Amino acid sequence: MKLEKSSPLLLVGAGKMGGAMLAGWVEQGIDPAAIVVCDPRPSEEMAALLAAKGIRHVTAVPGDLTPAVVLIAVKPQMMAEALESLKPVVGTGTLVVSIAAGKTIGTFEAAFGGVPVVRAMPNTPAQVGRGMTAVFANAAVSSDQKHLVEDLLSxxxxxxxxxDEGEMDAVTAVSGSGPAYVFLLAECLAEAxxxxxxxxxxxxxxxxxxVAGAGELLYRSDLDAATLRKNVTSPGxxxxxxxxxxxxxxxxxxxxDAAVKAAADRSRELG
Incomplete structure (x- = not known):
């Protein structure tokens, strides 16, 4: 499955996460002409990237667009408005991908009918190519569409x-929110x-x-975190x-444990 100017990827929302994904696609070499970004108020940095790469930018969903993929990167609180605006351009063959916390596959099936839907939960290290994205697809997603999603997210x-889609709330709590826990560790370590x-x-x-060095060591090492911890720890x-x-x-x-539970519970509430 190939993205083209006539059947592009429509990115709805180009904030921190949507922008990180867009930067990753550009780095991958995806044709900028095959991407349309819909965001009413892009940041100065994002506007500069769009202009530099010649990516089409719109402030509202164009009614004449026939996207192959719609990737929804708006906040859960803005979802209802976004879904309503997308109804004219989402057809039975349109792949809908959402990265909104808590919003289930059923949310998009209710809005668009039996379209292929992928629910994804990335995290902010995507901004430096070190993200972790968990994904779940409904039965309408084809093998080719799964490969395209993997190409986009990798x-x-x-x-x-x-x-199991039921795992997504725990995924959100561990890896989606997880970078904030690591940043807090760095804050607390500095304060100490x-x-x-x-x-x-x-x-x-x-x-x-x-914190950065330990993370890089963990990333590069074949050893698990417990073993690396033990290797640093001399008895006494x-x-x-x-x-x-x-x-x-x-x-x-x-x-x-308590933090992850609180985040998972909130993810369920947002659904």
Whole structure:
């Protein structure tokens, strides 16, 4: 399945995530003429990218468009308005892809009928090509359409197909929201460094580089996270002393358990 100017990909919403995906597609070499971006208020950075690459930009869905793929990247709270505007251009063969948290396949089937629908949950590291996207497809999605989705999403990171849509709320809570947890770790580590007597600048540098470096090591290593942790931990040493606090019964794990549950519950509410 090939995207063309006459049957383009329509990206609805070019914010942080939609913009990251668009940048990934451009990097992949997808023909800019085969992409149409619908966003009433793109950022200056996004407007510059669209102009530089010659990508068609519209502020409302063109009624004469016949897209092969509609990728919906608006916030869940804006979904009803977006779906209504898309009804004239979504036909039985149009592949609808949504990255909105909490919005189920049924939401789009109710709006458009028995069209092929893929529900996807990417995350913000997509902006640097290190994203993680979980996807679930309804029965109407063809093999060729699945390959196209994988091609589109692999440009921004790894892709994992789900067998059960019910897993999507937990996926949202772990990888969709997960980058914020890691950024909070960096914030807290820097604050702890300041409280230990380091200058704010040095504490920030140490925390930022440590979190980024550990993530890169985890990404490149064949070892799992538990083994990498153990490799840093000498018995009776400084790391062991810190981990005795973080791994206590009231430590890091129960906090993350509660955080992931809260995010998953909210994802269900948004549905």
């Amino acid at each position: 440009g921004i990171g790894a892709v994992a197909w789900l067998d 460094g300041r409280k230990a007597g380091l200058s704010p600048e040095l504490a920030e540098t140490l925390a930022r580089q440590t 040493g400084t790391t062991a002393a810190a981990l005795s606090v973080l791994m206590a019964d009231d430590g890091f794990q129960p906090l993350l």
